[in-house]
Amino acid sequence: MELKTKVTAEEGKQELIVTREFDLPLDLLFRAYTEPELVAEWMGTKVLKLENKKYGSWRFETTDPQGNKHGFSGTIHDFVPNQKIVRTFEMENSGFGVQLEFLEFEQLTDNTSKLRMHIIYKTLEERAQYLQIGMARGMGLAHNRLEKAAFKFLKY
Amino acid sequence: MNLRRDVFQAIADPTRRAILVLVATNAMTAGAIAANFDTARPTVSKHLQILTECELLRQEQNGREVIYHLNPHKMKEIADFIEPFRKMWDDRFNKLESVMKKYQTKK
Numbered sequence: 540m541e542l543k544t545k546v547t548a549e550e551g552k553q554e555l556i557v558t559r560e561f562d563l564p565l566d567l568l569f570r571a572y573t574e575p576e577l578v579a580e581w582m583g584t585k586v587l588k589l590e591n592k593k594y595g596s597w598r599f600e601t602t603d604p605q606g607n608k609h610g611f612s613g614t615i616h617d618f619v620p621n622q623k624i625v626r627t628f629e630m631e632n633s634g635f636g637v638q639l640e641f642l643e644f645e646q647l648t649d650n651t652s653k654l655r656m657h658i659i660y661k662t663l664e665e666r667a668q669y670l671q672i673g674m675a676r677g678m679g680l681a682h683n684r685l686e687k688a689a690f691k692f693l694k695y
Numbered sequence: 696m697n698l699r700r701d702v703f704q705a706i707a708d709p710t711r712r713a714i715l716v717l718v719a720t721n722a723m724t725a726g727a728i729a730a731n732f733d734t735a736r737p738t739v740s741k742h743l744q745i746l747t748e749c750e751l752l753r754q755e756q757n758g759r760e761v762i763y764h765l766n767p768h769k770m771k772e773i774a775d776f777i778e779p780f781r782k783m784w785d786d787r788f789n790k791l792e793s794v795m796k797k798y799q800t801k802k
Contacts, residue, residue, distance in 0.1 A: 544785035581791040663721040
């Protein structure tokens with residue numbers, strides 16, 4: 540069976556490509572990224588700010604079990620409804636650098652759609668660290684500072 | 696004495712697994728690997744030695760530096776390292792899908 544979510548990480552490139560096909564009409568998929576209440580629900584985060592427009596910005600916040608708050612934020616560089624969002628993403632005070640994200644939304648049929656996330660990191664090492672978060676999370680462990688910071692965001 | 700190390704013993708350690716993930720996407724020097732951990736440098740060196748002994752890592756001399764590569768014959772391809780990351784996104788997107796389906800029927 541074909542995997543619904545695919546991740547491509549070419550060796551020697553500081554980028555990742557994540558694609559996913561959804562059993563959702565295109566406009567609903569896009570809405571999941573633009574309506575604050577919906578973003579909050581599927582991302583498991585508080586949406587403090589979400590300006591869906593060119594030159595807009597966004598900021599989310601999660602609270603860990605100890606009650607510490609963690610912010611995530613960025614700016615929106617391009618916004619075309621049902622087509623694309625270009626934005627930056629940064630985990631505040633985590634030691635992780637900012638990353639650039641190209642989100643492309645595509646209609647497949649009336650009831651299915653596709654998202655392609657093209658993420659660009661500053662360096663190959665940062666990309667490796669992000670991949671490592673997935674591994675650490677998968678094994679239920681976090682052993683360095685960066686992973687611990689990232690964990691708080693990825694806890695759900 | 697140079698004990699022949701067991702691969703499973705080698706990957707049972709979380710720091711060693713993390714080292715493999717780092718090197719899987721990018722060959723690195725010992726110093727660059729150590730910079731990713733809070734652990735003391737000699738401890739990281741010990742982990743590198745173990746991983747090299749059981750042939751999960753391959754050393755390449757480059758001037759005065761030693762660069763560590765993942766040994767492709769011992770490890771399955773890079774996709775294995777991406778799998779947990781892929782799973783993380785898959786879970787998140789599954790959540791998106793169920794949230795939006797609920798939203799769709801409510802409308």
